[in-house]
Amino acid sequence: MDFNFTSEQQQFKDALRRFIDKDYTFEHRNKIVYSEKGVSDDAWATLVELGMTALPIPEEQGGFSGSAVDMLVVMQELGRGLVVEPYFATVLGAQFLKLAGGQEALLEQVAGGELKLAAALGEKQSRHELCDVATTAKADGDGYVINGAKTVVIHGAQADKLIVSVRTGGEQRAEDGISLFVVPADAAGVTRRDYRTIDCQRAADIAFSNVRVPASALLGKAGAGWDILDAAVDYGRALLCAEAVGAMDALNAATLEYLKTRQQFGVPIGKFQALQHRMADMFMQAEQARSMATLAAVKVSSSDAQERRRTISGAKARIGQALKFVGQQAVQLHGGMGVTNELPAAHHFKRLTMIELTLGDTDHHLGRFTAQPGFKEAA
Missing domain, CATH: 2.40.110.10 (Butyryl-CoA Dehydrogenase, subunit A, domain 2)
Incomplete structure (x- = not known):
């Protein structure tokens, strides 16, 4: 199976990354975070202009009918950039409207960025x-x-x-x-x-x-309303899995750069084999998480509710384990600097911690996974 992004997905990814790298730097984000509102109207307007709010909305309501795999691309970039705008909350709310049906007017407003949910x-x-x-x-x-x-x-x-x-x-x-x-x-x-x-x-x-x-x-x-609630929240969990992968990628890159520049005994600490092994383990954890996030995005729209629940909970649990490992290792490898607000690494670690707790933590999803029909028989 081909897991490469399409040209359209890559264009979305590149456009969002350019915006984050140029106009949503860590310093700019901090100004937004500690402002009275805690979010930026200008940043939201840019997301709307880039088509991010329209992406998951049906074409009939002015959107692009983007799939969960399309959203995977967006959420990874938002996780990498630590974006704090109410995008996840809005697209999760839109999923409720889509599943319920009959909410075309509200979906049009979401697509145009006029309505936050x-x-x-x-x-x-x-x-x-x-x-x-x-x-x-x-x-x-x-x-x-x-x-x-x-x-x-x-x-x-x-x-x-x-x-x-x-x-x-x-x-x-x-x-x-x-x-x-x-x-x-x-x-x-x-x-x-x-x-x-x-x-x-x-x-x-x-x-x-x-x-x-x-x-x-x-x-x-x-x-x-339970079936709509259950399916919509699984969609939200798939988005969080994708965001976690983006945050882990950024954290691994920041940690690797720190190991190359921090000197001890006259050499970069990245020369020490023990630390190289730990970075290799962090990379493998992130790659396993990427595979599970991709699987979750593919299966979240499955008509088989049991398969959807099993896949989403399996992904949320495995990624919860991976993000904990990557986050804790990154903090340790950064030393005391790893928990200071001056470094993006501390903020990525905090965001990963919150993702693990949002819409069910690792233990909850392990229990949900094993409770699905067929698990005990298969075991």
Whole structure:
């Protein structure tokens, strides 16, 4: 099988890399991170101009109908450049709209960069179990009333609309009875507390107090949102796997350059065989992660839900192991400098740590992988 990028994919990759290298340097990123907003309108406008927001949107809604493999190219570059704009949150939200259907107008706005989205899914008690939903939506007249709270919503305060998982029936941890709504972020009763996370991204805790939404805000059918939620989040996990590969590539390159320049006993420390072996191990871990991220991108659109879950969880778990190894080795090889904010290496390590925890950590996905039908029989 040919795993080389097509000419169009390579063009996207090159255009995004030129933007990051020229206009989104580490120093420029730091100014954005520590600004009041924590994101840059100018950087977002450039991503829109490059076609990044239109890439995953269907052609009928003004997009390019890009596949998950196309998105693999983009996310690797964003991971390499430590981009903090709300791109991942928006395209994840768009995946919910695509799977639910009937949201053409919103998808057109996403493609044009006019609409930013965020997926408000996690709650304080749910950990990584997205079916553990205590937030409720009760039918009221010709609409619904939402009450509850969501935690650590990635770019929740920067979003114009929120994709919110709620319970309209069933037990709190049941898959049945989950519904999905599109809620305006400025709707009456919505309260957002914005903060910076350890990787310099933005997240928000969001409370919903008697938030009224029309019936048209419902995605899919009431009480039958789990399949959309499960598939959309797997898509998000595949994107995170790709981002992790880009971050590991950058971290390996930075570490190799440091070993070539840092001197000890009159020679570069990269001359020491023990450190060369550690760099070789880091490279192999990154290459294995690249293979798994590619597999995840290929399989995330599979019509076989069990195959999709098995592949995505296998990739998230294996890449979680790889990024931990690469990150920790890079910090050690940099010495004390490896944990200082002055070096990009520390920021890549922090971002990798957050990727491992986002949408299910390594242990969670190992459990999900082994829980899929056929695993015990095959073993």
